[in-house]
Amino acid sequence: MLVYTMRRVLGALPVLVLASILTFVMIDVSGDPLADIRMAQPPPTEEVLQQAEERLYLDRSMPERYWLWVTGIGGNGDIGLLQGEFGPSTQGPHYDIGAAIAERLWTTLRLVGAAMVFALGLAIITGVISALRQYSKLDYTLTFVGFLALALPTFWFAGIMQAAGVKFNQLVGDQIFATIGDGRFRAEGAPLWDQFLNAFAHMALPTIVLMLISFASWSRYQRTSMLEVMNSDYVRLARAKGLRNHTVIRRHALRTALIPLTTVVAIGVAGVIDGAILTEVVFQWRGLGDFFITAVDNNDSFALMGWLLLSGTIVILANLVADLLYAVLDPRIRYE
C-alpha cells in the first residue's frame, strides 16, 4: 500500500510540472499586461513603460520568465513559486497576489466543499432510490429532476435563485436568505447559533446553485452503477445465503456501487470550480472567482497564472485522492 501510494504521488509530480508549463505559456501568449498603460491618455513616457516592463519582468525572454516564475532565482524577491511568491501584479506594486489568493481561498473552498458534500450525499441517496425502484413513478420523477438540473445554465439559475430569495424574504418579512456577499465578517464574535444562522443565510442559495449540476450527473452514475450491481451474481448469492434485503443492499450492493463514483467525483471537481466562478460573481462573493474576474479585467498575468495553477493543482490532488481511495475500496487494485 505504501509503495502504491508513493508511486501515485510520484506519478502526479510530472503532471504538475506539465500543468505549470501549460498554464504559463497559455497566459503568457494571450494579451499584453501593459496594454492599458500603453493606451493611456496622455501616452506614458518611454521611461515609465520601461520601468513597468522591468517590474513585470517583460524585458526578459519567455523561457527565462518561466524559470523565474517557478524558481524566483534572479528576480526581485517578489517572484518564484518555490519561494512562495506568485509574482508582481499589474494592479499596483503593493498588490500581493499570494496574500490575495490565500485570503479568498477559504471563502471559495467553503462554497465548493459544501456544494460537493451536499451534491454527493444527495446523489447517492437519490441514485440508490432510483435504482431500487427502477421504472417507478419516483424513479421517473428523479430522472426528470436530474435532467432538468443538467440543462440549467448556472448563471441563469443563480440569477433566478437570487430573485427567488429576495421574494421569499419579502414574503416572510424577515431576511432568511442573504443574497449578496459571503458574509464572512458579519457575525464575527457573535454567539455560535448566530454565526451558524449567518453562514446558512449566506451559503444556502449559492450552495444549491453550485451543487445542482454535479448532483444531477453523479446521481445518474450512482443509479447506473447500483443497477448493475443489483443485477450481479454476487448480490444474488448474498440473497441466496439468507441475508435480509436491507443487509444485501447496504453491505453488498452499495459498498461496491460506490467504487466507480470516486473517479467521477474526482473528475467533477474541475466542473465545480468552474461553476464556483459564476456563482461567486452572481452572489457577489469575494472569493477566488471574483479574484479571477478581476485578474482578467486587469490583464494581470501572474495573478491568472497563480489562479490557474492553483485550480489545476486542486484537480490533480483530487484525482490523486481518488486513486488512493480506489485502492482502499477495491482490493483488486492494491497489488497491481
Add this chain to the structure above:
Amino acid sequence: MTTEYENKGHTAVADTDDVVLEVSDLSVTFPSDDGPLPAVRQVSYKVRRGEALGIVGESGSGKSVTSMAIMGLLPRNAKVEGSARLLGREIIGLDDKRISEVRGQRIAMIFQDPLTSLNPVYTVGYQIAEAVHAHRKVSRKEALARALELLEIVGIPSPEQRLKQYPHELSGGMRQRVVIAIAMANDPDVIIADEPTTALDVTVQAQVLDALQRARRETGAALVLITHDLGVVAGQVDRVGVMYAGRIMEMGSVEEVFYRPRMPYALGLLGSLPRLDGDRGDRLTPILGAPPSLRDLPSGCGFAPRCPMARDRCHEEEPRLLLVEEGEERRPAGEGEVDLHSAACHFSEELIEVDATDLFKVTSVDTEGAESVAEVERAEALVSEARDGYLDEDGAAETADTSAEPEILLRADHLVKHFPIRSKGLLRRKVGAVQAVSGVSLDLRERETLALVGESGCGKSTTARLLLNLIRLTSGEVSYRGRPIQGLSDRRMRPLRKDLQLVFQDPFASLDPRMTVTDIIAEPMRIHGSGRQDAGRRVKELLELVGLNPEHGSRYPHEFSGGQRQRIGVARALSLNPKVLVLDEPVSALDVSIQAGVINLLEDLQDELGLSYLFVSHDLSVVKHIADRVAVMYLGGIVETATTEQLFSAPAHPYTQALISAIPLPDPVKERTRERIIVTGDIPSPADPPSGCRFRTRCPKFAGELSEAERTKCVEEPPELRDRGTGHQDACHYSQAVELI
C-alpha cells in the same frame, strides 16, 4: 436454528416418501412490451431426501427461471404462480423476513459463473462466515472456524491462507468450491446447482463435481442439478427431468430417460450429441427448427413444430406429463410413484425401440430457419448444386491426384511465443514473459483434420494465430507448402491469405453488425480484387453451400441465430476457395441440437471440397467426431499427438488420460462404472511454468506411482515428444498406454 420451523418441517415429512421439495404447477410469467412471456409453465416435481434430480434443457428452456422462482430470487415484476413446498411448508410468496430464514438454511443455491458469484471487495473467509452468521448466533471466531472446516471439505488446498484472500486471487474452480462451501454452510436440506460447471474446464469440472458430491455426503442434502450437459447429468443424478419451452417434457430415472426416451425431444437431444464413446463414422442428427419464442408459443405441444412425428393432434392439444411404464395406463404419476417414467407426448408408445437416426434426419443444412422436412430437402438439393458450382470454379485438376501421398500444407517447427510482462511503473521494464507457446511443432496435410485440444490457457488459440502469421513469432518457423511465411510483411502475406482462412469462436462478435450478410461474405473477395462482377451470384452460391437460404443475403447478422451466424462465418471463409481453414472453437458457443448441424456441415464440406482443417477445441467429444489426428496441448507445449483412433483407444500421456476420463459420457451406466484418472489443482501460470515436465505439478503418476529417482527426472528434464513404444508420440518419460473408454 429456528425451532418452530424444524417442528413444522418434521410433521410434514412424516407422510409420503420423505419428500423435501415438492414443486407443483409452478408457472412464471414475465411482463414485456409484447405481452406476457410465459417462461415456465406448470412445472411439477418432487425431490426426496438425499436424492439427486437433474433438470436438463437447452438455453431458454426455463430451467434456471424455475429454480430462481423457488428461491424467490426473480425480479419483482415476474409473476410466479403455483406452489413450492419445502419440508411441507409453502415458500412461494413469502415476505423478505420469512424467505431469508429459509434461504441458505433449508435451501441453498450455487450459480453458474464462479468468477462473478463472489463479491470482489470482501475476503473469502468473510463471505463464508457471513452465510453462517445469517442463520446462527455465533461469534466471529466460531464462524471463521466453520468457514475453515468447510473449505477443507470442498478440497481447497491451504485453506487457512485462502480465508484471508480476496476472490480475484483464486482460480475459477476454487471460487466455485468456495460457493459450494457457502451453500453447505448451514447443512441445508436441498441444494440447487444451476449449471455449476459450465464455465469451467473439464479437469476442473471433475474436481468441482467431486466437491459437490462431498458436500452432499456431508450435509445429506438433496440436489437439484440444472445443466445442459447430458454427460454431467448421466453421472451425477438419480432422476432427470427434460425441460423444453418452459415445461417438463419427460421425467424418470436417468437410465430410463437415456436408454428408453419416450419423448422425441429427449431422443433428438441424445442423437445430436457427439459422443466420446461413439464411432467417428456416426452421423449426428440435428433437431429441425429452433426452440419456439416464448412470445408466441404453439397452441399444442411446444415441440410439435420441430417434431418429425407431429400430427394434427399434436398441434391442437398440449400433451400432459403422463406415465409411460409398461402395463400402466397413461395417467399422471400419483403419490409414491416418484420413480416412474413419464413423458408429455401423445404418441410415446411409438418411440419404443426407436433410434435417433430413425426419427431425425441426418443433415448439414441450416435446420434453424427451416419449418418443415420438405424445406430441408429443398435446401439440400441446393447445397449439392452449389457444391458442383464451387468445385468448377476451384478447378477440377485439384481433385484429380487423390491417390498420391497427401502433401503437407502447413508446417510448424518449434514455434515459440512469449508475451512480455511489463512493470507498472513509469519505465515499464520487462519483468518476465508469459510463455504462451513454447516449442510446438506440427504439420497439417492436405484433406485432413488436425485437432488442437487443451484446456483454456494452454496456448492452442495462440498457436493457431501463429500459424496464420496473425501475430509475430518469438522464434520458430512456419511454412506453407514449403515456403516460410514467418516474418512476411502484411503485403507479401496477402496472396497467401486466400489459401489460409479463419473461422472464429464467437458467432456474435465475429460479424460486423452494420454490414449485410452479402457484404460480409463478399468482403474477402473485394479485398483480393476477385469476382467483382459476379460477386452477387457467388455469395448466393456460398449461402446455399453452407445450407442457408440464399434469399437472406440482404439481411443483417442480428436477424440470424448463433448456428446460422456460424454458417455465415464459414461461408465468408470459403469465399476465396481456401485450402486450409483454421477453426477456432467453431461450435463451442452453440446449443447441442444446433451444434450437430454445423459439425455435419464441416464434415461434408471437407469431403466434397477437399479442405484441410486445423480444428482448435477444448471439447474432446467433438474432436473425436471430426478429427483425423489430434495434438493435445498443455501449458504451451504438445504433450501427445496421434491419430484420433490411437489417441482415444490408447492414450499414453497422463494428461490425455485425465482429460479423456474427465469428459462425462452421456450414458449413465458407462459414466458411473468407468475408470477415472483425476488430476488435482489448477493449471500453473504460463508466466512461471514448472521446471522439467510442465505437467508434473498435477500429474497423478508423479504424485502416486513414481519413485523418488524417477521423479527427479521429471523435475529436471523436460520430456521430448517422441514415440515411446506406444505407436504414437507423447511427451512423458514414463508414458504407458491405457484403455479408458
